[in-house]
Amino acid sequence: MRGSGEPQWLRNSWPPSSRATAQSNPKPITTVVLRFRLDRPRGPLRRFRPLTIEPPNGNTPHPNDRHSHLCHSSGRHHLARPERRFRQNECRGAPGRTRLRRPHRRRPVTLPATGELEVAFSPHGGCTALIVKVINSAQHSIRVLAYSFTSAPIAKALVEAHKRGVDVRVVVDKSQKSARYTAHRGARQVQLHASRRWE
Protein backbone atom coordinates (compact mmCIF):
# COMPACT_ATOMS: atom_id res chain seq x y z
CA MET A 1 0.00 0.00 0.00
CA ARG A 2 1.43 3.35 -1.10
CA GLY A 3 2.07 5.93 1.52
CA SER A 4 1.93 3.45 4.35
CA GLY A 5 5.30 4.68 5.51
CA GLU A 6 4.02 8.24 5.87
CA PRO A 7 2.81 9.44 9.19
CA GLN A 8 -0.88 9.59 9.73
CA TRP A 9 -1.00 13.38 10.21
CA LEU A 10 0.50 14.03 6.76
CA ARG A 11 -2.03 11.90 4.99
CA ASN A 12 -4.93 13.85 6.42
CA SER A 13 -3.30 17.26 6.20
CA TRP A 14 -4.06 20.32 4.16
CA PRO A 15 -5.34 20.77 1.44
CA PRO A 16 -8.64 18.95 1.86
CA SER A 17 -8.39 17.16 -1.45
CA SER A 18 -9.30 13.63 -2.34
CA ARG A 19 -7.34 10.81 -0.86
CA ALA A 20 -6.09 9.79 -4.30
CA THR A 21 -4.53 13.20 -4.96
CA ALA A 22 -2.94 13.30 -1.57
CA GLN A 23 -1.47 9.88 -2.06
CA SER A 24 -0.19 10.61 -5.59
CA ASN A 25 1.44 13.86 -4.54
CA PRO A 26 2.64 13.36 -1.00
CA LYS A 27 4.68 16.59 -0.89
CA PRO A 28 4.25 18.16 2.50
CA ILE A 29 2.60 21.55 2.47
CA THR A 30 3.71 24.08 5.01
CA THR A 31 1.28 26.76 6.01
CA VAL A 32 2.81 29.99 7.29
CA VAL A 33 0.54 32.23 9.23
CA LEU A 34 1.64 35.86 9.19
CA ARG A 35 0.32 37.78 12.10
CA PHE A 36 0.24 41.55 11.95
CA ARG A 37 -0.46 43.48 15.04
CA LEU A 38 -2.62 46.30 13.86
CA ASP A 39 -2.27 48.27 17.06
CA ARG A 40 1.49 48.61 16.78
CA PRO A 41 3.44 50.54 14.18
CA ARG A 42 5.80 48.55 12.00
CA GLY A 43 9.38 48.49 13.09
CA PRO A 44 11.48 47.03 15.87
CA LEU A 45 9.64 45.75 18.88
CA ARG A 46 9.57 48.25 21.72
CA ARG A 47 7.46 49.22 24.62
CA PHE A 48 4.25 50.42 23.19
CA ARG A 49 1.02 51.79 24.54
CA PRO A 50 -1.95 51.43 22.20
CA LEU A 51 -3.17 54.76 20.96
CA THR A 52 -6.67 55.67 21.97
CA ILE A 53 -8.21 57.94 19.43
CA GLU A 54 -11.42 58.84 21.21
CA PRO A 55 -11.37 58.25 24.95
CA PRO A 56 -14.62 56.90 26.42
CA ASN A 57 -16.92 59.53 27.88
CA GLY A 58 -14.54 62.17 26.64
CA ASN A 59 -13.25 62.49 30.21
CA THR A 60 -10.50 59.92 30.46
CA PRO A 61 -7.08 61.54 30.14
CA HIS A 62 -4.84 60.45 27.35
CA PRO A 63 -2.44 57.65 28.41
CA ASN A 64 0.48 59.86 27.56
CA ASP A 65 -0.96 62.86 29.38
CA ARG A 66 0.90 63.17 32.62
CA HIS A 67 -0.21 66.68 33.43
CA SER A 68 -3.95 66.47 33.36
CA HIS A 69 -4.15 66.80 37.13
CA LEU A 70 -2.81 70.34 36.78
CA CYS A 71 -5.49 71.31 34.38
CA HIS A 72 -8.86 72.89 34.97
CA SER A 73 -10.30 72.83 31.51
CA SER A 74 -13.05 70.63 30.17
CA GLY A 75 -12.71 67.91 27.56
CA ARG A 76 -10.30 65.07 27.88
CA HIS A 77 -8.32 66.90 30.56
CA HIS A 78 -11.34 67.25 32.77
CA LEU A 79 -10.75 64.36 35.14
CA ALA A 80 -7.39 63.14 36.25
CA ARG A 81 -6.64 59.53 36.88
CA PRO A 82 -7.86 58.40 40.30
CA GLU A 83 -4.39 58.10 41.77
CA ARG A 84 -3.61 61.59 40.58
CA ARG A 85 -6.74 63.29 41.79
CA PHE A 86 -6.18 65.97 44.36
CA ARG A 87 -8.39 68.19 46.33
CA GLN A 88 -9.63 71.21 44.48
CA ASN A 89 -7.10 74.01 44.15
CA GLU A 90 -4.27 71.75 45.24
CA CYS A 91 -1.57 69.74 43.57
CA ARG A 92 1.45 67.78 44.64
CA GLY A 93 4.04 69.82 46.52
CA ALA A 94 6.82 69.25 48.95
CA PRO A 95 6.14 66.62 51.63
CA GLY A 96 3.84 67.91 54.31
CA ARG A 97 2.78 70.91 52.30
CA THR A 98 0.01 71.48 49.85
CA ARG A 99 0.60 73.79 46.97
CA LEU A 100 -2.13 75.70 45.32
CA ARG A 101 -3.10 74.67 41.86
CA ARG A 102 -1.19 76.69 39.33
CA PRO A 103 -3.37 79.42 37.89
CA HIS A 104 -1.73 79.60 34.50
CA ARG A 105 -4.43 77.56 32.78
CA ARG A 106 -7.05 80.20 33.27
CA ARG A 107 -7.79 82.20 30.23
CA PRO A 108 -7.83 85.99 30.07
CA VAL A 109 -11.21 87.62 30.01
CA THR A 110 -12.07 90.29 27.47
CA LEU A 111 -14.75 92.77 28.44
CA PRO A 112 -16.06 96.03 27.01
CA ALA A 113 -14.61 99.15 28.68
CA THR A 114 -17.71 100.78 29.99
CA GLY A 115 -18.35 102.94 33.03
CA GLU A 116 -16.28 105.70 34.57
CA LEU A 117 -12.70 105.77 35.77
CA GLU A 118 -11.16 107.66 38.68
CA VAL A 119 -7.45 107.61 39.25
CA ALA A 120 -5.16 108.89 42.01
CA PHE A 121 -1.42 108.72 42.56
CA SER A 122 0.68 108.76 45.68
CA PRO A 123 2.54 110.15 47.51
CA HIS A 124 0.14 112.82 48.62
CA GLY A 125 -2.19 112.38 45.67
CA GLY A 126 -5.33 111.46 47.54
CA CYS A 127 -5.13 107.70 47.15
CA THR A 128 -6.41 106.95 50.63
CA ALA A 129 -9.12 109.56 50.33
CA LEU A 130 -10.33 108.03 47.08
CA ILE A 131 -10.43 104.55 48.60
CA VAL A 132 -12.31 105.81 51.65
CA LYS A 133 -14.76 107.58 49.37
CA VAL A 134 -15.44 104.34 47.49
CA ILE A 135 -15.87 102.43 50.76
CA ASN A 136 -18.29 105.03 52.06
CA SER A 137 -20.36 104.79 48.89
CA ALA A 138 -20.84 101.03 49.24
CA GLN A 139 -24.39 99.96 50.02
CA HIS A 140 -24.48 96.17 50.05
CA SER A 141 -21.10 94.46 50.12
CA ILE A 142 -17.35 95.15 50.11
CA ARG A 143 -14.77 92.55 49.09
CA VAL A 144 -11.11 93.37 49.73
CA LEU A 145 -8.16 91.38 48.40
CA ALA A 146 -4.91 92.94 49.57
CA TYR A 147 -1.39 91.89 50.41
CA SER A 148 -1.02 94.07 53.47
CA PHE A 149 -3.51 95.98 55.47
CA THR A 150 -2.24 98.50 57.98
CA SER A 151 -3.90 101.72 56.95
CA ALA A 152 -5.94 103.10 59.82
CA PRO A 153 -8.25 105.39 57.77
CA ILE A 154 -9.20 102.55 55.42
CA ALA A 155 -9.79 100.14 58.31
CA LYS A 156 -11.92 102.74 60.02
CA ALA A 157 -13.99 103.25 56.88
CA LEU A 158 -14.49 99.48 56.56
CA VAL A 159 -15.64 99.19 60.17
CA GLU A 160 -18.08 102.04 59.65
CA ALA A 161 -19.40 100.34 56.54
CA HIS A 162 -19.82 97.16 58.56
CA LYS A 163 -21.73 99.08 61.22
CA ARG A 164 -24.18 100.47 58.73
CA GLY A 165 -25.03 96.99 57.46
CA VAL A 166 -22.62 96.45 54.60
CA ASP A 167 -21.25 92.90 54.27
CA VAL A 168 -17.49 93.46 54.53
CA ARG A 169 -15.01 90.66 53.89
CA VAL A 170 -11.23 91.01 53.66
CA VAL A 171 -8.58 88.61 52.40
CA VAL A 172 -4.95 89.44 53.18
CA ASP A 173 -1.73 87.57 52.64
CA LYS A 174 -0.81 84.89 55.12
CA SER A 175 2.43 86.66 55.98
CA GLN A 176 0.36 89.50 57.38
CA LYS A 177 -1.44 87.33 59.87
CA SER A 178 1.28 87.51 62.46
CA ALA A 179 2.32 91.05 61.63
CA ARG A 180 1.42 93.82 63.99
CA TYR A 181 -1.00 95.97 62.18
CA THR A 182 -3.05 98.82 63.35
CA ALA A 183 -5.95 98.01 61.06
CA HIS A 184 -6.46 94.71 62.77
CA ARG A 185 -7.21 96.46 66.03
CA GLY A 186 -10.01 98.43 64.47
CA ALA A 187 -11.23 95.84 61.99
CA ARG A 188 -11.79 92.98 64.38
CA GLN A 189 -15.50 93.05 63.64
CA VAL A 190 -14.87 92.62 59.94
CA GLN A 191 -14.56 89.11 58.54
CA LEU A 192 -10.87 88.67 57.89
CA HIS A 193 -9.24 85.76 56.11
CA ALA A 194 -5.55 85.06 55.60
CA SER A 195 -4.67 83.70 52.18
CA ARG A 196 -2.10 81.06 51.42
CA ARG A 197 0.34 82.43 48.96
CA TRP A 198 1.05 80.92 45.58
CA GLU A 199 4.17 78.84 45.94
Add this chain to the structure above:
Amino acid sequence: MEQGRFNYTRAADGSNAENVLVRSNNAKLAEVYLRDWQRHWDHSEPVAAMY
Protein backbone atom coordinates in the same frame (compact mmCIF):
# COMPACT_ATOMS: atom_id res chain seq x y z
CA MET B 1 -14.46 98.74 42.03
CA GLU B 2 -11.10 99.95 43.26
CA GLN B 3 -7.83 98.53 41.99
CA GLY B 4 -4.17 99.47 41.60
CA ARG B 5 -0.86 98.74 43.19
CA PHE B 6 -1.64 100.85 46.22
CA ASN B 7 -1.16 98.85 49.41
CA TYR B 8 -3.34 99.77 52.30
CA THR B 9 -0.44 101.04 54.38
CA ARG B 10 0.72 104.38 55.57
CA ALA B 11 3.94 104.08 53.60
CA ALA B 12 1.98 103.61 50.40
CA ASP B 13 0.15 106.87 50.87
CA GLY B 14 2.99 108.86 52.40
CA SER B 15 6.17 107.95 50.60
CA ASN B 16 5.75 105.27 47.93
CA ALA B 17 4.90 105.95 44.31
CA GLU B 18 1.63 104.11 43.84
CA ASN B 19 -1.61 104.45 41.96
CA VAL B 20 -5.27 103.80 42.50
CA LEU B 21 -7.83 103.28 39.77
CA VAL B 22 -11.54 103.22 40.52
CA ARG B 23 -13.86 101.75 37.89
CA SER B 24 -17.54 102.20 38.39
CA ASN B 25 -20.63 101.09 36.50
CA ASN B 26 -19.07 98.04 34.89
CA ALA B 27 -21.01 95.10 36.27
CA LYS B 28 -19.34 92.45 34.15
CA LEU B 29 -15.86 93.51 35.22
CA ALA B 30 -16.98 93.56 38.83
CA GLU B 31 -18.35 90.06 38.42
CA VAL B 32 -15.05 88.77 37.06
CA TYR B 33 -13.13 90.36 39.90
CA LEU B 34 -15.61 89.04 42.42
CA ARG B 35 -15.12 85.53 41.08
CA ASP B 36 -11.38 85.83 41.55
CA TRP B 37 -11.85 87.22 45.04
CA GLN B 38 -14.12 84.29 45.90
CA ARG B 39 -11.43 81.87 44.78
CA HIS B 40 -9.00 83.38 47.26
CA TRP B 41 -11.62 83.52 49.98
CA ASP B 42 -12.30 79.82 49.51
CA HIS B 43 -8.71 78.76 50.04
CA SER B 44 -7.96 81.20 52.83
CA GLU B 45 -8.37 80.65 56.54
CA PRO B 46 -10.26 82.78 59.01
CA VAL B 47 -8.15 84.87 61.34
CA ALA B 48 -9.13 85.19 64.95
CA ALA B 49 -9.08 88.65 66.44
CA MET B 50 -5.74 89.27 68.10
CA TYR B 51 -6.85 92.23 70.19
